[in-house]
Amino acid sequence: xxxxxxxxxxxxxxxxxxxxxxxxxxxxxxxxxxxxxxxxxxxxxxxxxxxxxxxxxxxxxxxxxxxxxxxxxxxxxxxxxxxxxxxxxxxxxxxxxxxxxxxxxxxxxxxxxxxxxxxxxxxxxxxxxxxxxxxxxxxxxxxxxxxxxxxxxxxxxxxxxxxxxxxxxxxxxxxxxxxxxxxxxxxxxxxxxxxxxxxxxxxxxxxxxxxxxxxxxxxxxxxxxxxxxxxxxxxxxxxxxxxxxxxxxxxxxxxxxxxxxxxxxxxxxxxxxxxxxxxxxxxxxxxxxxxxxxxxxxxxxxxxxxxxxxxxxxxxxxxxxxxxxxxxxxxxxxxxxxxxxxxxxxxxxxxxxxxxxxxxxxxxxxxxxxxxxx
Numbered sequence: 001x002x003x004x005x006x007x008x009x010x011x012x013x014x015x016x017x018x019x020x021x022x023x024x025x026x027x028x029x030x031x032x033x034x035x036x037x038x039x040x041x042x043x044x045x046x047x048x049x050x051x052x053x054x055x056x057x058x059x060x061x062x063x064x065x066x067x068x069x070x071x072x073x074x075x076x077x078x079x080x081x082x083x084x085x086x087x088x089x090x091x092x093x094x095x096x097x098x099x100x101x102x103x104x105x106x107x108x109x110x111x112x113x114x115x116x117x118x119x120x121x122x123x124x125x126x127x128x129x130x131x132x133x134x135x136x137x138x139x140x141x142x143x144x145x146x147x148x149x150x151x152x153x154x155x156x157x158x159x160x161x162x163x164x165x166x167x168x169x170x171x172x173x174x175x176x177x178x179x180x181x182x183x184x185x186x187x188x189x190x191x192x193x194x195x196x197x198x199x200x201x202x203x204x205x206x207x208x209x210x211x212x213x214x215x216x217x218x219x220x221x222x223x224x225x226x227x228x229x230x231x232x233x234x235x236x237x238x239x240x241x242x243x244x245x246x247x248x249x250x251x252x253x254x255x256x257x258x259x260x261x262x263x264x265x266x267x268x269x270x271x272x273x274x275x276x277x278x279x280x281x282x283x284x285x286x287x288x289x290x291x292x293x294x295x296x297x298x299x300x301x302x303x304x305x306x307x308x309x310x311x312x313x314x315x316x317x318x319x320x321x322x323x324x325x326x327x328x329x330x331x332x333x334x335x336x337x338x339x340x341x342x343x344x345x346x347x348x349x350x351x352x353x354x355x356x357x358x359x360x361x362x363x364x365x366x367x368x369x370x371x372x373x374x
Contacts, residue, residue, distance in 0.1 A: 005143040008136040009076055012089065015133065016073025020066050020167065023116045026179040027171045028346050030062035033113035037099065040108050067167045068092060074163045076140075079149035080156040086144060090137045097130040118183035177364045178346055185251040186344040186352075186359060193270050193357035195251040206243040212236040255340040257312065260320075260333065269310060269334070270357040276308040277371070278352040280345035282338070284318045291349060291365035298351070299329060301372045314338035 023030045035058045042051035054061060072092065075085045096114065103112045104123040114126045121129070140147065149156055174180060182188065185195050210221045213232035221238070222228055257266045279295070302309050309331055313319040316335045323329045344350070347364035351371055354360060363371050 001143055002146045005140060005146045008139050009079075009147060012133060012136050012140065013073045013075075013077035016069050016076070016089070018073075019115055020069030020073065021170075022118055023062075023113075024066050024070065024167055024170050025118075025174055025181055026116055026183075026346060027063050027066060027175065028059065028342075029117050029179075030066065030113055031059040032342055033109075033111075034058040034062050036109050037102070063168070063171050065092075066171065067164060070167045071160060071164050075160050078151050078156055078159060079147050080151075080160055082144055082147045082149075086137065086141050090134070090141065093130060093133050093137055097127070097134060100127040100130050103127075116183070118181060175347070176366050178350070178362060178367075182362070184343055184346075186362075188359050188362055190359050191357050192252060192255070192359065193267070196253075196255065196266075198248060198250055202248040203246040204248050205241055205245040208240050208242045210238045210240055212238065252340075254337050255344065257310075257334040257336055259335075260316070265334065270354070272308070273356060274307070275305075275353065275355050275360070277302055277310065278354055279309060279311050279349055280341050280352065281311060281313045281319060281349040282341055282345065283348055284313070284315065284322050286348055287365070288322070291368065294365070294368040295349075298368050298371060299331070308332075310334050312336050312341065314341055 035055050038051045038055040038058065042048040042055070068088070069092070072085055072089050075081065076089065096112075100112050100114065100123065103109045104127045111120065111123065112126050114129070115121060151159065186192065209224055211224070211227065212219055212221055212235040213228050214220075214235050215228070215232045219235060220228075220232075255266075256264055257269055259265045277298070299309060311319055311323060311331050311333045312335075313333065314336060316333045320333045323331050323333065344352075347366070349365050351363045351365075351368055352359055352361070353363075353371055353374055361371065361374055
């Protein structure tokens with residue numbers, strides 16, 4: 001029994017620490033995932049006011065969850081305050097199990113993001129993992145008398161506090177700069193145009209259509225092969241998925257660039273030769289003073305080096321007013337989907353140094369000055 005408890009202790013503790021650290025290198029990723037849950041629950045009518053409030057606090061919520069994962073995992077490994085740590089671990093795991101079950105059985109969310117974007121798991125895999133974790137923690141609760149601390153106090157408390165502060169600092173650091181490891185399709189070295197193409201060997205979805213006709217107040221569906229006679233009145237057409245495709249979603253699926261006239265200029269912008277800059281800006285109302293001077297220096301450097309600069313945003317009117325009316329930069333403002341911008345740019349704003357369609361470097365607002373050395 002003692003051996004089983006110690007093995008479970010190491011497995012659970014190590015998994016919680018690893019899971020938390022994988023997400024800590026990109027806390028915004030978990031924050032965006034939590035926003036998905038809150039949006040779905042609000043649209044389903046589940047306490048919409050509370051869900052909308054939590055939606056706005058999703059980043060802080062995700063950061064707290066990450067700190068809890070790492071701290072509780074580390075505390076279990078050293079045997080610190082087991083009577084407090086084990087119940088908290090069980091509650092946290094039950095919460096994760098609820099989320100993964102929601103993803104698996106409703107299909108309203110593609111994945112739960114349990115290991116961040118670096119280690120994508122299917123809903124079945126994540127749900128199975130949480131069930132196993134729950135059983136292991138129940139074993140630890142049953143055999144808690146066999147769990148002994150490996151460090152004496154106050155060293156145990158000091159270690160837990162250090163882990164808490166280190167995990168918090170790590171998240172604050174990557175929020176200011178960029179994730180320590182970029183696992184998203186817009187990472188350095190990737191060809192954006194190539195990743196927008198359908199994967200090799202993709203099998204497309206197979207659809208059929210049904211047609212709704214009405215006669216004497218009765219509505220009925222008909223297939224293409226068996227349409228009704230002229231006494232029926234056409235009402236609607238429905239698209240029906242017959243066979244789901246496989247491997248038919250590009251790595252970059254929702255990224256496109258539109259200019260001020262509404263024209264799609266994605267290929268034109270990303271196919272140009274030479275070096276140019278893409279400046280991704282999610283929210284012009286957030287922290288302009290902390291990056292405006294650095295951007296001004298970058299723009300002057302880019303003009304001197306004859307390198308084009310493009311602003312990419314989902315809110316072109318406000319951004320155009322700031323850059324081209326208030327400050328007279330005369331920079332092209334390109335519109336893109338807000339979700340695509342969140343994926344490409346984990347800091348607001350984020351600068352891409354591009355050469356053709358290939359990402360050469362990425363910098364957060366705090367590191368724009370480094371771009372002038374490239």
